[in-house]
Amino acid sequence: MEVAILKVYLVFIMRLILEEVSSLKIPTTCSNKGPVNLIDEAFPRIGQLPEGVSVVYDVKSHVHALQFLPNTKDIQIPTRKIFQQCQYFPEEFSVFFIMKHVQMTKHKQCLLSIAHAQKTQLSVCISRKKIVFTFDNKRTRFRSSVLTFNQWHTVGFSVTGSHVTMTTDCLNIRKHKLKRAFPSFLEVENSVINIGGCNSCESAFQGLLKDIVLVPGADVVRRTCPPRTPRSAFLDNHIPTEPEKEIASYSSVGPDWAGCRWMDVGNLAFDVYSRTIKVCVNGIWQHVATHFQEPPKSRELDYLEVYQDVITPSASIDVELFHLPGEGLFAVFANSDTSTGSGKSGGVSGLYKWTEKQFLLYQRLPSVSAQSWCHFFIESNFYLAVANYGNDSSKGTNSTIYKWHRHRKKFREYQSILTYTARDMEFFVINDDKFLAIANHAIGANQEIDSIIYKWDAKERKFAPFQTIATVGAYDWTYFRVQEYHFLAIAQAFNGKTTLMDSVIFVFQKDKFLPFQTIETNGATDWEFFMIDKEAYLIVANAYNYGPQNFQNFNTFKTNSSLFRLNIAKRAFIKYQTFETNSAIDWEHFTIGTDHYLIVSNAQNGGSEEDRLTSLYRLQGVDRFVPVHRMFLEPSADWEVFEDGDDVYFLYTNAKGRQCQVLRARFK
Secondary structure: OHHHHHHHHHHHHHHHHHHHHHHOOOOOEOOOOOOEEHHHHHOOOHHHOOOOEEEEEEOOOOEEEEEEOOOOOOOEEEHHHHOOOOOEOOOOEEEEEEEEEOOOOOOOEEEEEEEEOOEEEEEEEEOOOEEEEEEOOEEEEEEOOOOOOOOOEEEEEEEEOOEEEEEEOOOEEEEEEOOOOOOOOOEOOOEEEEEOOOOOOOEEOOEEEEEEEEEEOOOHHHHHOOOOOOOOOOOOOOOOOOOOOOOOOOOOOOOOOOOOOHHHOOOEEEEOOOOEEEEEEOOEEEEOOOOOOOOOOOOOEEEEEEEEEEEOOOOEEEEEEEEEOOOEEEEEEEEOOOOOOOOOOOOEEEEEEEOOOOEEEEEEEEOOOEEEEEEEEEOOEEEEEEEEOOOOOOOOEEEEEEEEEOOOOEEEEEEEEEEOOEEEEEEEEEOOEEEEEEEEOOEOOEOEEEEEEEEEEOOOOEEEEEEEEEEEOEEEEEEEEEOOEEEEEEEEOOOOOOOEEEEEEEEEEOOEEEEEEEEEEEOEEEEEEEEEOOEEEEEEEEOOOOEOOEOOOOOOOEEEEEEEEEEOOOOEEEEEEEEEEEOEEEEEEEEEOOEEEEEEEEOOOOOOOHHHOEEEEEEOHHHOEEEEEEEOOOOEEEEEEEEEOOEEEEEEEEOOOOEEEEEEEEEO
């Protein structure tokens, strides 16, 4: 009897235990989801942007991004929207940001946070001195000195076990212990993701964000970085020939999926088209294994159509596109005629703002036969610099640097530099030092005149002379970077007797520029540097054929312009392809989808109407660059290509009249 009662009791107890066990939820972590771009999740449509957030176009980097201002409202995503059918936040994960901070303060600015019931599960805050990574309410501090102000960076964090690793651009890797329970079992339910603002930081993020990508279950940042290779302590005036040191070009971040550039090497990027993470290795964006491997969308250019006529104060030699954070896209034209306007010497150049898909006149800037403009940031300030040719070629003329005033929302004169028939200005940065190269063309009939490179004096807050370089008929400076080597190419047009002469490439070595290579050119007016896959290219615009080589002065505007490719073994740029051009003034390289293009302005001197055609070339494998479009346009002197949403636009200057034009690309 007692045994029977005991058996019934045991059965009852076991049934209760089984019912309790069956009612328990087995903990599941969200570790099987592919990469998630939180920017896309938070901003599915541009028309729904909250207050304080706007879509901007970084012209220098050719990339759209979101700008966050101090008045940005809370931007939240329910964590459940990202993680479904799982209970806990991933124990191992990576999160990385493609960002540019435009205003750093001593207060910590919030990039991202995930909070549950007022408790911070994850956050990333950045200040002038440190980056604070918080996970499971435990803080880990990193130095922020690895980030350069107003430059694009990829900042990645990987959490594995009891460590967190911060990787910036794959150049700096810092690993710290992470004090946390393992496993953490941080609940997903009722958690909220905040972008650009959070309680754990003192203020909202102020800058540009392109992507915030979260990848559960993998240390993506560490796995995708290429191995670090030693760098030469000195250049010895040659490019090394080690096979592991491939050549790539200089640019800020702005992924071109057909080929990445020098400053992208090692960077991670999230391709919103293929929904995959990519890393730049030796000039190629390579896929990182993820759950999504859809091929990227591709567009094939069909033709260009006239979109807008832009009436400028006078004929235009050059146009410069730039983006002002918080203000939008601008175009400033170098207007060469001093007989119009109300500038100091009777001339002005026109500054236009891209408003509702068209350029509208915004400000008139005094200039004296302007030849070119360049823009740049120094610290938190934005500048425009104009190269003035002047009214009298026998005398010096002041070229001007303008500074943007945030409150007035206008440019005001900041510094004047004495120049001599200046043709071009080029701004560049080497090891945090800021330089401005000015091409002085001639004094009267004397073409042999020094050009000056200026360096920014941080104490005086002015540009001061840094190096004098002997030039002959200087027309254009072009800066480019190959690995850790900095180059300046000068286009020299005329020596007083002939246009057939050498242009020079200089390399920065031992705190100065030294001659690296000379290349024969014929009335050179422009250099264009670009990358295709692993190869570095330079193309020259030859504008005029005058001198003993053409003693009859026959068809002086008909010249051959040449494309050169860097040969590492020979340590020199070698001629790769020759183009028949008609007074070529400017080359512009651009990409659409996976296609590479070159556009040339055959403009100034003209012959027949056929000679003044503007030609567009596309790279076609072993055929190299092949002409695919020939356009009857106004005489052009400079080209710029930009995007607005899905639209691609072409802006060119009119070398002989006031009517410049914007063209829009049509696709097949």
